[in-house]
Amino acid sequence: MAAVLPPKGDGGTYTFTSQPRAVQERKKYREPVIQQDEVPPQYGNIMYDRRIVRGNTYAQHTLPATAQPDPIEIQRQQENRRRAIARKRAKDQLRPRSPEAVEGRKHIDVQTELYLEELSDRVEEADVDCQTDAFLDRPPSPLFIPAKTGIDVTTQILEGELFDFNIEVKPILEVLIGKTVEQSLLEVMEEEELANLRSQQRAFEELRNAELVEQQRLEEQERRHREEKERRMKQQREVLKKEKETAEKIAARAFAQSYLADLVPSVFGTLADNGYFYDPVERDVEQGFMPWLMEQVEIQLEKSQLGRLVLDGLIREVSSSRFELYNNLDAKLVDPKVASATVDSQKVKIEAEPSPATTTGEAEKPVEEVPKPEEPVESAEPETEQTQEDEGGED
Numbered sequence: 001m002a003a004v005l006p007p008k009g010d011g012g013t014y015t016f017t018s019q020p021r022a023v024q025e026r027k028k029y030r031e032p033v034i035q036q037d038e039v040p041p042q043y044g045n046i047m048y049d050r051r052i053v054r055g056n057t058y059a060q061h062t063l064p065a066t067a068q069p070d071p072i073e074i075q076r077q078q079e080n081r082r083r084a085i086a087r088k089r090a091k092d093q094l095r096p097r098s099p100e101a102v103e104g105r106k107h108i109d110v111q112t113e114l115y116l117e118e119l120s121d122r123v124e125e126a127d128v129d130c131q132t133d134a135f136l137d138r139p140p141s142p143l144f145i146p147a148k149t150g151i152d153v154t155t156q157i158l159e160g161e162l163f164d165f166n167i168e169v170k171p172i173l174e175v176l177i178g179k180t181v182e183q184s185l186l187e188v189m190e191e192e193e194l195a196n197l198r199s200q201q202r203a204f205e206e207l208r209n210a211e212l213v214e215q216q217r218l219e220e221q222e223r224r225h226r227e228e229k230e231r232r233m234k235q236q237r238e239v240l241k242k243e244k245e246t247a248e249k250i251a252a253r254a255f256a257q258s259y260l261a262d263l264v265p266s267v268f269g270t271l272a273d274n275g276y277f278y279d280p281v282e283r284d285v286e287q288g289f290m291p292w293l294m295e296q297v298e299i300q301l302e303k304s305q306l307g308r309l310v311l312d313g314l315i316r317e318v319s320s321s322r323f324e325l326y327n328n329l330d331a332k333l334v335d336p337k338v339a340s341a342t343v344d345s346q347k348v349k350i351e352a353e354p355s356p357a358t359t360t361g362e363a364e365k366p367v368e369e370v371p372k373p374e375e376p377v378e379s380a381e382p383e384t385e386q387t388q389e390d391e392g393g394e395d
Contacts, residue, residue, distance in 0.1 A: 046052050101107050111117065271277055 098107065111119075268277070
């Protein structure tokens with residue numbers, strides 16, 4: 001703030017001082033206006049723009065601080081524009097539209113005016129031609145021969161009057177000879193120069209070929225080194241990969257062993273309880289020995305049943321034969337002649353038709369030892385018992 005100091009005595013002078021303050025900073029360039037890409041540029045009339053200077057151009061014009069655009073106002077205007085664009089876009093999206101075309105078709109624009117107009121992408125063209133008479137060639141112009149004017153005059157020049165050939169020809173000959181010699185020298189020099197160029201070219205080509213061979217050798221050596229390097233790097237990567245896989249496998253194996261240490265016994269115990277694991281000896285006995293044993297037992301039972309049936313048949317035949325024999329003996333006691341004839345016929349019948357009992361050795365006993373008539377039942381019982389004993393022995 002400015003302050004006025006009082007005068008110092010009678011001889012004092014008036015002094016004006018002010019407090020130090022910072023100079024107002026003036027920006028060299030205007031602040032860029034941040035606009036969104038979708039916001040259209042705003043146009044206005046420059047005649048009403050306060051930044052446009054009227055009058056002379058050499059005088060300095062500065063805008064007051066109030067004329068600077070307020071950034072808050074600019075931001076508010078941009079926000080209003082953004083909201084308006086968003087509302088317009090939302091309104092366009094909410095507007096009912098035609099459904100999408102089905103697969104294989106597409107929507108096209110159709111004229112809805114009262115008077116239809118034919119529209120075509122290609123401009124209609126029509127070919128029209130006409131024929132005219134052929135043009136005749138213009139005849140060639142006649143050769144211009146100027147009219148003869150003046151008077152013809154003749155004269156005669158004798159040999160040697162105008163110039164002497166031997167004298168006049170010397171400069172020409174000197175020139176021709178000089179040019180010929182000069183041309184010859186130039187040709188010889190050119191040949192020598194060409195020979196030198198060829199020799200230099202041959203030397204250059206030899207050097208170039210040698211350098212090319214050396215370059216190819218170095219390139220081949222570099223290629224071999226590069227391939228060897230790539231091969232070594234690939235081998236090293238494979239080794240590292242295998243080592244990593246091995247380490248992962250070892251870690252996985254250790255983890256699996258530690259994880260399955262308590263799981264494997266319980267799983268095997270559960271499977272064994274459920275019958276998934278079995279004793280091989282017991283399994284072999286159940287599937288191999290027991291079926292064979294049952295088969296053999298069935299065979300033995302069938303044989304025993306067959307023996308019983310055969311024994312029953314033998315007993316039946318023996319009983320029937322003894323019954324007939326006893327009947328014949330009873331008839332013999334009544335009539336001795338008939339009895340003897342019956343006994344003889346019975347002997348012949350027994351000898352002619354041997355019964356199954358012959359294999360056991362019991363068929364001959366009834367014929368040789370005829371029991372007494374008084375004891376028919378007692379003599380038959382021991383024979384039956386003996387037959388049963390023989391059958392038991394066969395079994």
